[in-house]
Amino acid sequence: MLHRLYPALVMCLLGLLMAACQQFPGPPTPAVVLDIGHTAEYPGARTPGQAGGKRFSEFEFWCENAKYTRQVIEEAGFPCVICNRGDEPDDEQLEELAEQSDVLFLGKNEKPGRRYPSRYFPDRVAAGIISADYAVYRQAPAAIFLHHNSTSSRWRRYGQKSIILANRHNGSPLAQAIADSLNARVLNHGMPNRGQRCKVQTRFYDASRGGGWLNVCDDAGIPAAIIEAAFLNNRKHARYLADPANARRYAEAVGHGVVHYLRSRSGTQHRRANVDEPDEGSFGYARESRRLDVPGARHLL
Numbered sequence: 304m305l306h307r308l309y310p311a312l313v314m315c316l317l318g319l320l321m322a323a324c325q326q327f328p329g330p331p332t333p334a335v336v337l338d339i340g341h342t343a344e345y346p347g348a349r350t351p352g353q354a355g356g357k358r359f360s361e362f363e364f365w366c367e368n369a370k371y372t373r374q375v376i377e378e379a380g381f382p383c384v385i386c387n388r389g390d391e392p393d394d395e396q397l398e399e400l401a402e403q404s405d406v407l408f409l410g411k412n413e414k415p416g417r418r419y420p421s422r423y424f425p426d427r428v429a430a431g432i433i434s435a436d437y438a439v440y441r442q443a444p445a446a447i448f449l450h451h452n453s454t455s456s457r458w459r460r461y462g463q464k465s466i467i468l469a470n471r472h473n474g475s476p477l478a479q480a481i482a483d484s485l486n487a488r489v490l491n492h493g494m495p496n497r498g499q500r501c502k503v504q505t506r507f508y509d510a511s512r513g514g515g516w517l518n519v520c521d522d523a524g525i526p527a528a529i530i531e532a533a534f535l536n537n538r539k540h541a542r543y544l545a546d547p548a549n550a551r552r553y554a555e556a557v558g559h560g561v562v563h564y565l566r567s568r569s570g571t572q573h574r575r576a577n578v579d580e581p582d583e584g585s586f587g588y589a590r591e592s593r594r595l596d597v598p599g600a601r602h603l604l
């Protein structure tokens with residue numbers, strides 16, 4: 304009798320599989336993922352005032368310029384997509400810019416400040432984890448999280464260090480290639496940076512600091528980097544980036560770094576061996592995660 308149930312069972316499983324696939328836009332084919340940080344509603348850091356005749360946020364900058372990063376990557380022969388974890392912008396001008404960049408809005412109506420578990424590694428929790436999940440879905444050979452930095456809501460000249468953050472196991476060579484490119488093409492070459500170079504910082508985030516999405520990339524064997532090289536509350540940086548030709552140059556420099564990495568990468572990628580077992584460094588993470596009490600999160604310890 305049971306064999307008569309098999310076709311129904313198979314159809315049922317296929318249906319479930321398709322439903323899982325349909326939750327994300329775009330085909331599940333490998334592509335470099337460029338993620339525009341923050342959302343239209345909560346656009347991240349802003350310039351404290353006008354710079355070069357413009358006041359802008361991280362989100363606005365990358366909505367306008369991520370297409371130049373993608374262009375460099377695609378012209379080198381690597382498929383590339385731009386995504387954002389939020390909903391489409393209400394603002395007409397921003398909507399237009401996002402459309403020109405063909406941004407995939409993953410908009411799942413995340414509540415601000417709330418953390419969510421990863422669908423692939425449910426013990427990992429973070430705000431915006433959906434972008435890392437999208438990189439897993441797209442089997443990304445590299446995931447780049449496009450941000451700018453800020454130390455204050457006021458203009459500041461000092462205490463700012465240009466960095467690219469990398470996930471601990473897989474991200475360093477990617478982040479270094481992007482830092483090298485920015486150092487060679489932008490920082491102190493048009494964009495004043497007091498002679499300081501962009502550096503790489505490797506991170507294994509704990510749950511409470513919210514970078515659990517970088518760990519998801521590590522778990523999945525994806526090299527990931529967060530671009531925090533420019534400070535929006537540094538007047539000279541902001542003035543440089545307000546100029547469209549410079550903004551394009553900055554975005555392209557990120558793309559050249561990614562291409563350099565993709566062409567030269569070698570060796571094996573670190574991947575988490577078992578989703579059901581705690582990973583290295585999991586103890587503090589699990590304790591934090593349990594305290595945060597994120598609905599749907601798994602506790603492995």
Ligand SMILES: [Zn+2]
Nearest residue numbers: 340347450451
């Ligand atoms: Zn940011």
